[in-house]
Amino acid sequence: MSNTHPQTEEHVPPLLRVGRFLKDNPVIPLIGFLILLIGILEAMRPGILSPYWAGNLIKFAIPLAMLAAAQVLTMLTGGIDLSVGIVATAAAFVTATLTPLIGPAPAMAVAMAVGALVGLVNGFGAGIARVHPLIMTLGTGLIATGCLQVYQRFVIATGSDIPDILEWLGTGRTAGLPNGIFLFLPFAAFILWLMRLSGFGRLLFGLGSNETAAKLSGVRSWQVLIALYVLSGMIAALTGLLYLGMIRTPSLSLAVPLMLPSVAAAVIGGTSIFGGRGSFAGAIVGALILRVIETMLTLARMPEGARIALFGLIILLVTALYVRFTETR
């Protein structure tokens, strides 16, 4: 730009102003977009909208939104957690195979411990060894897959059982709404409290906005990052438990296909992959949007490959738009 004076508010180009509005209130346009998509869906297949359909939409968006919470939290610090899919799968598999042996509650506790353990390794890599979280979580995901395969050999004869509480949460309905919301509402309240009101949330935002400044203000970043990735691992494990109740057949790739949509949901929801900005409310709407898009693709008989490619393009497009809109150059 030719003028070298600092820009005042009146000279903000309109595109940038729109960008700033979207940045500050990502949920408003997102809800509009969601309604628009549902309208298109109704036009594609008249009569598809029903309370039952809405309940189903919410039911399948819940595990996605929970995994997106893990992505939002890690993205706040400029990271990402690509091990959530395999951690959720491992938690579900461990629970299903251990329940006949040691009872439902201890089995679920072991599953949560698995999540915390993977998170601890991720936190160590990202916080202390300073490996890029993307590569670190990819690596732990690979190791966890190997461990899960070895573990499968030991429990292949024990059979599997799904705790009643998980089945109730995953498949039951109360007043038309899936029972999963009994888990999700407290979970969402906790995440929103964590991000908006807690000191830990402020540390995450601080580290993501400017790590050097945060460090100089006395933040021990490695402690924050370890706590963050342990939390992320436990969120993934909890999601795995719920998903086990929904699908009811444990397998070694149960929740792996949820990983990419969870990143996409967080990015659509206005969370910056570069850190310092994020909203869990946006990610919830993002998860709903993705589920509606998925329904549309299924109706249009799009193959699986097109779905994966489309989600990849969505991530790229939204990120590129954020960079373009919020660039202050």
Added chain:
Amino acid sequence: MNLIRKQAWVMGLLGLFVALLLVTKLIQPNFGVNGLESLARAALPFAFATAAMAVAVIVGGIDLSVASMMAVCSVTAAVLMEGIGGVPAITITLAVGTLMGLINGTLVVVTRVPDIVVTLAMLFVWQGTALLILETPGGAATPWMRNAITGSFIVPGLPNALIIVAVTVAAVWIPIRRSKLGLAIYATGSDETAAFRSGVATGRTKAMAYGITGLFSACGGLSLLALTGVGEPVPGPYLLAAVASVVLGGVILGGGVGGLLGPIIAVFILRIIRTILTLAGFDPNVTTIVEGTIMVGVVMFGAFLVQRSRRQAA
């Protein structure tokens, strides 16, 4: 001084590789030409994936979509070979790979989104593309292609697979490295702003470097096809292995330092560790865990080195 140190690293890797070969020989006394040959064959796709990753890292980026591009190239070649025969199919596949790489690079330059994010998104785009081309493993490789990578008849004693890697990588990389483009790639990788101010077209250089990454990925996809005989649309575990080999091979994440020889020797080191574990009677799944742990360890160590050098510079 820098040159000597760099060569010392490559020499050290070579020494480590020879030592590991001796260990293998100790564990399994009849490990000979045949063992070496199967090792080289199994290492083929890993070597190309690593070469591809190394170019992207040298220019200052990273390409997470290498494994997915290999999958696209493998299915493309497998489908084409049934219709139009071997040589045209290979030519088209190489062009497709280069094109995918150029698309990645152009997107990085145009969107100004960091490389790691763009290529993460493209990882899924290419993975989806591979599934669109071929939903389940299928197609076929021409017989001569399968035969080319087995045996050791070109030079007795040396596995064909090893020669193919060496000749292909050298034929692509040495002319480029000697040319203006090679200089521009290293300049852009070591300091993009400085390179830009010295008159290097950094955007075009980056796009070209990603194009080379795509070309090597296509070679990797073709070798994958030659290895298995069918086009496989689901990407293999090449991404993490490539990053680990690149780091172990002395290419610093951040760009501008290192060559392709070190990373390729590193591939063979990681592969022979797997052979040793298998010969020592480990369960294949346990081998995967150990291998994954080693790779994560290598990447952590590399990050630690980068951190230390940054602290020294500051």
